[in-house]
Amino acid sequence: MKGSIRDTPIYGLVLAGGKSTRMGTDKGLISYHGMPQQEYLYGLLQNICDETFLSIRQEQKILISKKFNTIIDSDKYRGPFNGILSAHNKYPEVAWLVLACDLPLIDLRALSFLVESRDPSKVATSFATKKTNLPEPLITIWEPKGLKEAINYLKTAQSSCPRKFLINNATNLVHPAMDEVLYNANSTGDYEYIKSKITPINGI
Secondary structure: OOOOOOOOOEEEEEEOOOOOOOOOOOHHHOEOOOOEHHHHHHHHHHOOOOEEEEEEOHHHHHHOOOOOOEEEOOOOOOOOHHHHHHHHHHOOOOEEEEEEOOOOOOOHHHHHHHHHOOOOOOOEEEEEOOOOOOEEEEEEEEOHHHHHHHHHHHHHOOOOOHHHHHHOOOEEEEOOOOHHHHOOOOOHHHHHHHHOOOOOOOOO
């Protein structure tokens, strides 16, 4: 966090390398706030993180403006851990505030609260809805030691689900003022719902 006295800096990471198969179009490029969603989230993270990056696939590199820092997926790991651990391997001594690109209702107030609630003694500080009380691994501050443990976990784990890793390790759970800010827009139906929540929204 800018101006923070914490020893370990926080870098921001927008996971924009997914294939968006359920949505049918790149979720990171959908405009909910007058710009591509991945750029909107990048801007939010810039307000609270020491550095910010887009996590992308190699073939996306030529499509990204040079004004954005990027980290290319190394394809060493399965699932969402691929982008997160690719970033960790590049900068292993920092904490990573990770955001999926399909979070149209997340805002600076909620993210600032997550950073203020950070517990560096845990493997991660994760948002959870009051309804489920389950960690949301793609709205989480991952500590360096937690990501090191995740690498070892993946060597023998049958599941590459980051939520399962957080559930079975010391994770600091934080609840936003309203569960709705954690809403994932993964399908065209979700997109239509968000259209009713945010105005104006540009076309998909």
